[in-house]
Amino acid sequence: MNKLLKSKGFQNASASILSIIFGFAFGFIVLLISNPANAVGGFLTILSGGFTGGMKGLGQTLYLATPIIMTGLSVGFAFKTGLFNIGASGQFIVGAFTAVFIAVRATFIPTEILWLVALIGAFVAGGLWALVPGFLKAYRNVNEVIASIMMNYIGMYLVNFMVVQTVFDAARNQSMTPTRAIIPKVGLDTLFNGSNVNLGIIIAILVAIIAYIVLEKTTFGYELKACGYNRSASQYAGMNSKRNILLSMVIAGAFAGLGGGLLYLAGSGKHIQVVDILAAEGFNGIPVALLGLSNPIGIIFAAIFVAYINVGGFYMQLYKFVPEVISIMVAAIIYLSAFSLFFREQISAFFKKRTEGK
């Protein structure tokens, strides 16, 4: 038991849980200030989150979790290799556009495999988009945060331009519906009746598991992480650190791109809107990665958690609350998880004191 309490994984996880508890407390205070009479009811709705709407609510939770598992993986994978990928938003939307473009325009591909081809396209496009900051980081020593921010905006404007040029539904100012390449439901729609969940969630979880195996069980993954910890040392040990940085970024970008494909081919009536707003899913990957401690398996659960409270936020409107309170809570959780180092020190000091006292 003591061994468990002192283990690093436990301390990391408890830091995350502490952030979540404080984030919830903060959210409750916000509710209490803005509408004391309904605060308890509203807060309970957030807590019961995905369970609120029965099987439909649970299905919606999994549907909403799908893209943010991928962007969370994108940010988390980069984190593990010492990079901060704030560019998931751009990679996500470029992937989304590529998927929609293939789905609508590649009429020569048989319908049965079109969705798969489109998803592969999204995966590749996201990777290519991340190639730019990856290259700049590896070979020109440019800070990847700044380069990724620039690529986010370039991606957004470029996708808007391309949508208008190639797959435009002018009447609705959005992309056309990819009717021929909807990701199969594989029976999930009957299990979670009324929700938009589909094979995408299974794909996302499989990719996360593969990412875990690559990072933790292969030499390649070890090299990527080593270059993240200490570029010079890994170079000295004979690794090609430039290539590894580039690859880390490309893999991270491919994850985000696939997330874009999974969301826009879900057949849920979601289209790329031609507006000058960055894709929120990319930024939502950051809290997911932080809460999941950048561990691919942890990210699956973190994404489901974030989706879960978002569904709660949707149902909270019954209590005349505005769903934005969920974003406020998530922001508070991220802010606190930025302190995770401090929390971890406190927790380990606490247990150390306790064992010494015995």
Next chain:
Amino acid sequence: MDTIYFVFQNSLLFTVPLVVVALGGMFSERSGIVNIALEGIMVIGAFFSIFFIKTFQGTIPPQLLFILAMFIAMFVGILFSLLHAYASINMKANQTISGTALNLFAPAFAVYTARMVQGVSQIDFKNNFRIPKVPLLGDIPVIGNLIFQNVYITTYIGIGILVVASIILYKTRFGLRLRACGEHPQAADSAGINVIKMRYIGVMMSGALAGLGGLIFVVPISTNFSGSVLGYGFLALAVLIFGQWKPSRILFAAFFFGMMKTIASTSTIIPFLADLSLDPAIYKITPYLATLIVLAFSSKNSAAPRAAGEPYDAGKR
């Protein structure tokens, strides 16, 4: 000639807030704290000050109201930026994560509060702050047309801030100390400079200027605010880098970006550019692409403050 005046006057509307916010980012980064929360601080500053304008419009004369709103924007900007300062200075948090949290919080807070208070997320206000023509000065040929007609008081405030910022940074003891904290905080500390205090001041200056920037960005180009400054905080970050952390170059970069923004939205009505018939997307992308290119070629001998982004560790002396 009228076209040139039109483009110039419009470019100023974009340039001034970019200069102000980028200068804010400059003070923060020069003290050693990377502040990607500029966007969020702009939103918070704009939100409170525009709510103030909406509330007191009609009871206070317009220009006075505008100036009072600016003080409010700066004040809430400072308060909000303290969250970032506390996380990155006291808690030694990852500055990008803390900044991201603020960026997520600000628009959610603005929309949530607006909707809880007034039912809709959009705050409407009357824009009666434009000065059609400054007396006397507006009659000067050319210059009068360029900067003394169809202008907002913010233009002159922006110029004032630019001059003061350059003086503070290069000609005062404070500026020298601030820069030392961003380049080599351990050395600054051994010379008796309070690194923690300097960094707090740096971040608070960025809070004040970004908060102000939020207000003066929204007012001239709109008559409502709905929790967004359209990525201008990030654009200001690009201006800061493009301007290599130096006030004079920041002005140049901001004007270039401001002009691109103007051209992107008006290219169809400018005769010369309408003939080229390029898609506005090209003008929209240019500033970001230009920043990437500058980064790619300048990073080997970048002017970025060397210690920016690293928590201060006195033990490393």
